[in-house]
Amino acid sequence: MSVILNEVRPGFYLDSVALMRLSREIAGQPGIAEAALMMGTPANKEIMRDARLLAAPGEAAQGNDLVIGIRADSDAAAREALANALQRLTTSRASVDPGQGWRPRSLRAALKILPDANLALISVPGAYAAAEARKALRRGLHVLIFSDNVPLAEELALKREGRDLGRLVMGPDCGTAILNGVPLAFANRVPRGEIGLIGASGTGLQEVSSLIAESGAGISQAIGVGGRDLSREIGGIATLMAFDALDADPATQRIVLISKPPHPEVAQRIVARVAASAKPVTLCFIGADSLDLPKNARLASTLKQAAELALEGRLIGAGFDIRARTREMRIPAGRSRRIAGLFAGGTLCAEAQVLLLAAGRHVASNAPVPGASDLARAVTDSDRILDLGADEYTRGRPHPMIDPQVRDDALRDALDDPRLGVILLDLVIGYGAHTDPAGHLAAGLARRPDDGPLIVASVTGTEQDPQRRSAQVAALEGAGVLVAPSNAQAAEVALALTGEYV
Amino acid sequence: MTREAKPQDLFIDPIRVVNVGLETFAHELESLEVAVIHVDWRPPAGGDPQIADLLSKLGS
Structure with missing residues (x-):
């Protein structure tokens, strides 16, 4: 009992x-x-x-x-x-703060201690976030809202007020920025360089900035504008402000904008602003078909391609030969060619869907990109590509990037599925993330049978991150996981294993 | 303010952060030697978000 x-x-x-x-x-x-x-x-x-x-x-x-x-x-x-x-x-x-007896209980009190603060990082529960952000704006601070569940009307009011005050409102619900080399909330340690990033997608920004870092280049700034910024309601207020700022920034030579497909009216506004810039711009609207672009702009269909265009054609993971790496690998007998994607990163999930769809596969997801179907409409042979960071999986639980246990149940189900061919995973490391997601995953994979599904992954992050990318890759490879240099290449490996990589 | 404030002002000066919420973010910034002050935040206005919102509009 x-x-x-x-x-x-x-x-x-x-x-x-x-x-x-x-x-x-x-x-x-x-x-x-x-x-x-x-x-x-x-x-x-x-x-x-x-x-x-x-x-x-x-x-x-x-x-x-x-x-x-x-x-x-x-x-x-x-x-x-x-x-x-x-x-x-x-x-x-x-133990909250040993050695310091008194701690400010309000933003106003904090500013008496750090009067030249220029940024408020806000991660209180969503219902209170707008109130704290407003106080910060009115005291002259720029704001990064990490919180989710901020009402849309509040976001709009804050962004309008920020625009009037000349202050950036980053977020909500896109907890990533790298400002002057400082990673804020969920972000990676990326060298300074010439590429300026704007993202309405947290993991999209993390993947592109990390791929740029791993290729030996760097970024000037990475500005997370919030997942809804390019919606019709918000109208791209933060994106346009960030674009103005990077356009005026002498350290920024090229600009990359990463988002889900914007509302068409907002897309037009963005394209018009891009056309007024003299700088080369890469637009990566994951899942978007096509767009009439000005001469200085190019459209990338994946995060990897966005990084490559920003790197002026330098290839990501060029030494990684997908055919050679998969030549000796076979999906065990009796298993289908079906792929299950278990993603912590929403945009990484979207990028994988785009690549599988482009190969002609039937894709179902809880967060479907255009062309994929909702999970409820999945058919027997659909690839099921899940965003495990979505609200339905994180209700009352931490995000799988903070706590990899959130993925354990889904992984166990996939490993127990007698017909599944391939499991596709992402690992996102860096500040804000779990200290050892690969170690956790490797432990979960330790006693799987030899005739189980093949497992393919990528690690989003850099060598300078606290978890060290190479150490995470080694832990996964030690557990029999094939690790690709980017999320896009992991999806391509999955396609090679199912015989559809061309 | 003596001149018009612009977002790119943020790119000129070192980042100095007031952290309101998850304490782990403040610790990470400290580890990077970024100036940060953590606010010991509790739900204001007796835990009523609507009153908290109103208070912020009144400048409190």
Whole structure:
């Protein structure tokens, strides 16, 4: 018989990443079936209710209260885990900043300590993010909003206000920027150089900037404008401001813009602005068919091609011979040529779909690009290419780039699928990401049978990242994974294994 | 402000960050020797996002 134990700490706040780490720690204790520490918002309480972690005390909690929910084999185990959780909460608060007794509780107080701050990095829950961003803008700061779930109307109001004030509003929901060589939120260590990047896609920016770095070149700035910036509603406000800034920047010689296909009216506005620039521009609208472009612009169909065009034709991973690398590999007998893609990066997922579709395959996804179908309309032989960072997979859980365990269930299902031919994966490293995603993945692949699906991956990141790209690649190769130099080439390897690489 | 502010101002000066939210971002910036101050943020206005929004508009 299981026991559900709740404890509520009124007014106790800890950020979501810290709470998720703590939840995992408590859940891993002996005799504990499940555990979660969450703020008592209605959405979080629903998640805890679904996980059978909520009893009467938790049900009564408010959004400002921390709820500890434990389900255990016995009352003794539950109480011991609760005691541990409370102890860990006390120490996490005390260790928040050793050696500094007082910490500012507001942006205004922080600016008294760092009066020449020029950027606010905001990652509070989405419902509060706009309020914090507005305060920062009005105090003269540029803003990078990492938070997701910021209401669209709030995003529009903030970006308009930022435009009036001459301040960039980066994000929301595109947690990547590299400014003056400094990686912010989810980003990689990339050398300084001549290429300026603008992205409405976090992992798209990470892949292109990392490919540029790995080819020996560098970037001037990488500006993440938010996943909805090129929607009709937002109208590309941040993208156009970022373009103006890079166009005026003497250190930027070439510009790359990465996004899902923009709304047609917004695309026209972007193209008109590009035409007014003297700098060469690469537009990478993943999944877009064609576009009438001015003379200084080129359209890239993949992230890899965008990097190559920005590098003025230098090829990415030129020494990687797909045919030679796959010549000795065969999909085990009895398995189909079907490919399953399990992606942490949304744009990496989109890029893989584009390449599989171009080879004439039937592709289904929870985040379909034009030409792919929704998962509900998948047929037996469809490749299923999943974006595991999408909301339906991350509700109440961290993003798979932060916590690779989020991919474990999907990977286990794919490995157990008796008919699947190839599993295609991405690994995104860098700041903000998990410390060793390849080690985690390798452990999950350790005892798979020899006649399982073939596994192909790429690692987005650089040698200068804390995880070191080469060390991640070596760990994957040690686990029998074929690692390609880019996400696009990983998709091409999958096509070679299914006999469709031309 | 003595002149019109522009986004590219950000490319001239070293980046100095006020971090509001996930503390891990502040630690990473510290490891890169970037000037950063972390705000010990809690949900304002008793946890009511609408009142928090209103307060920010009033300059609080």
